[in-house]
Amino acid sequence: MLRLQCPVQNYAWGRKPDGGGGKRGSEVAALAAGAGVEVDPEKPYAELWMGTHPSGQATVIGTEGSTLSQWLSTHVFALGDVQQYFGNDLPFLFKVLSVETALSIQSHPDKALAEKLHSKRPDVYKDDNHKPEMAIALTDFEALCGFVEHGELVQALASVPELRSVVGEAAAAAIEASGSKAALKAAFTALMTADASTVATAIQAMTKRLLSERRPLTDKEKLVLRLNEQYPLDVGVLSAFFLNLVTLKPGQAIYLSANVPHAYVSGELVECMATSDNVIRAGLTPKLRDTSVLCDSLTYSQGPPEILEGSSPSTSCPWTVTYSPPFDEFEVIRVRIPGTTRPLGLQEALPASPGPQILLVREGQGRAFTRNPIHAGADPKVEWQEVVLQKGGVVFLPANTPIMVEALNIGVEVWVATINERVFKQGARTKIAVVERDAQLSWVFWLALGLLLVLLWAMATNNLPALQRELHKWASLGQPDAAHTKPT
Numbered sequence: 001m002l003r004l005q006c007p008v009q010n011y012a013w014g015r016k017p018d019g020g021g022g023k024r025g026s027e028v029a030a031l032a033a034g035a036g037v038e039v040d041p042e043k044p045y046a047e048l049w050m051g052t053h054p055s056g057q058a059t060v061i062g063t064e065g066s067t068l069s070q071w072l073s074t075h076v077f078a079l080g081d082v083q084q085y086f087g088n089d090l091p092f093l094f095k096v097l098s099v100e101t102a103l104s105i106q107s108h109p110d111k112a113l114a115e116k117l118h119s120k121r122p123d124v125y126k127d128d129n130h131k132p133e134m135a136i137a138l139t140d141f142e143a144l145c146g147f148v149e150h151g152e153l154v155q156a157l158a159s160v161p162e163l164r165s166v167v168g169e170a171a172a173a174a175i176e177a178s179g180s181k182a183a184l185k186a187a188f189t190a191l192m193t194a195d196a197s198t199v200a201t202a203i204q205a206m207t208k209r210l211l212s213e214r215r216p217l218t219d220k221e222k223l224v225l226r227l228n229e230q231y232p233l234d235v236g237v238l239s240a241f242f243l244n245l246v247t248l249k250p251g252q253a254i255y256l257s258a259n260v261p262h263a264y265v266s267g268e269l270v271e272c273m274a275t276s277d278n279v280i281r282a283g284l285t286p287k288l289r290d291t292s293v294l295c296d297s298l299t300y301s302q303g304p305p306e307i308l309e310g311s312s313p314s315t316s317c318p319w320t321v322t323y324s325p326p327f328d329e330f331e332v333i334r335v336r337i338p339g340t341t342r343p344l345g346l347q348e349a350l351p352a353s354p355g356p357q358i359l360l361v362r363e364g365q366g367r368a369f370t371r372n373p374i375h376a377g378a379d380p381k382v383e384w385q386e387v388v389l390q391k392g393g394v395v396f397l398p399a400n401t402p403i404m405v406e407a408l409n410i411g412v413e414v415w416v417a418t419i420n421e422r423v424f425k426q427g428a429r430t431k432i433a434v435v436e437r438d439a440q441l442s443w444v445f446w447l448a449l450g451l452l453l454v455l456l457w458a459m460a461t462n463n464l465p466a467l468q469r470e471l472h473k474w475a476s477l478g479q480p481d482a483a484h485t486k487p488t
């Protein structure tokens with residue numbers, strides 16, 4: 001086990017260490033303070049990064065500043081089986097987020113688009129990887145996520161005249177006539193590319209109208225007023241009507257595949273993603289907007305996102321909950337063990353993973369015991385290691401390292417990012433790719449064999465001229481029929 005020192009990001013949308021006005025303070029700042037970092041009360045603490053991304057590398061404590069990447073390059077055994085599927089790097093980036101004001105309206109590219117964007121504009125798109133992500137609420141957590149169902153959008157265009165005026169009558173009527181992706185894309189693109197003065201006039205009129213309404217406002221209407229306070233007259237305010245407003249309770253999670261629009265609005269969360277920082281932004285941000293790339297790349301799927309509640313892997317792990325999104329790079333495990341007054345704390349075993357893992361102590365105190373992984377050249381004598389767990393502590397577990405987590409008096413809550421188990425169960429990505437190629441080869445092989453047999457049959461039965469006529473007919477399929485193209 002290695003203890004890690006992990007960097008924080010002080011983005012403007014983050015929470016301050018002391019929330020002020022009775023509001024909750026930043027969890028990221030509390031974790032940093034727990035890890036011994038001096039916290040500046042005036043700065044927002046937005047994100048804690050636990051991984052190897054070049055924009056925020058973890059360093060290994062006790063190695064005079066060696067980053068986790070550098071350490072892994074000389075201790076490749078620690079990646080275990082993962083190396084053959086994902087290369088010589090940690091495939092996931094683990095984070096905690098403290099969201100005070102909304103993040104940008106954004107999406108993340110798929111692998112092919114990420115490679116294209118990175119090669120064209122490496123200053124904006126810093127790596128060539130895709131970035132599927134999952135967010136698990138630590139507190140009540142609000143997010144905009146994916147497009148609303150068709151009926152809800154029709155309703156919004158009918159009840160928010162200012163939205164309709166920016167989208168335009170033709171695009172709005174097309175939505176009313178059809179639930180197609182093309183109509184949605186046209187209307188969303190019309191909104192996001194509308195000129196700033198049209199958008200500003202519409203938002204001013206809308207806020208004035210909403211503030212003078214005598215009825216109770218809907219959750220979405222309250223949200224757009226709040227977004228307008230945070231990002232005055234920004235087109236992202238109106239785009240909220242196109243997106244699902246999701247409110248998660250602590251312990252619930254959403255996951256985001258590539259090319260799905262979203263914006264986290266408020267709350268504290270644990271987040272995990274493929275190792276990437278590629279964000280395509282189009283609203284609610286002072287940063288660069290890449291609106292046409294965003295509008296062109298979205299999938300335009302409609303409907304509310306799936307909410308994961310977490311599942312218990314087995315009755316022998318009563319305090320473990322697993323969040324498993326449909327992505328290969330990661331899943332997240334929470335272990336929350338209650339405190340006890342007995343001298344020996346309650347314990348939970350975490351089985352070894354064939355890949356590396358990162359453990360964060362979110363709350364409480366405890367200990368983790370482990371055995372060193374067996375690797376080439378290792379001392380065959382199995383040693384025990386022990387690490388003290390306290391809030392903000394981050395521990396790297398090399399592949400094949402089983403651990404036991406023990407809670408001390410007040411209990412302990414740890415979160416573990418790990419490779420999605422489905423990679424190892426299904427034989428994983430590289431092996432799947434080989435199977436697909438083999439399947440294609442056999443398809444070509446059988447087709448060629450079939451044609452050869454037909455040819456042999458035709459030769460053997462003197463039917464070659466008939467076969468030639470048949471082939472000629474197939475070849476002319478799709479060509480204009482001479483009989484019907486003659487002028488009359």
Ligand SMILES: [Zn+2]
Binds near residue numbers: 106108133262
């Ligand atoms: Zn995102």
